[in-house]
Amino acid sequence: MNENEKEMLLVGSKTKDAIKAAGLNVASDALDALNAKVHHLVKDAQDRAVNNGRKTVRATDF
Secondary structure (H helix, E strand, O other), X not given: OOHHHHOOOOOHHHHHHXXXXXXXXXXXXXXXXXXXXXXXXXXXXXXXXXXXXXXXXXXXXX
């Protein structure tokens, strides 16, 4: 994981609230793992946009 991928892209309290609303607890490492997945999704979408000759990431890139 590079330095940019350590930056939290999620709103932790909102994410925890969404999980807790289902009656579940949130482990201390859960948000870090989810954040890594979000970074991966963003990177893939960026690559898809560039490979299609665009500078705009669209919903279809996800």
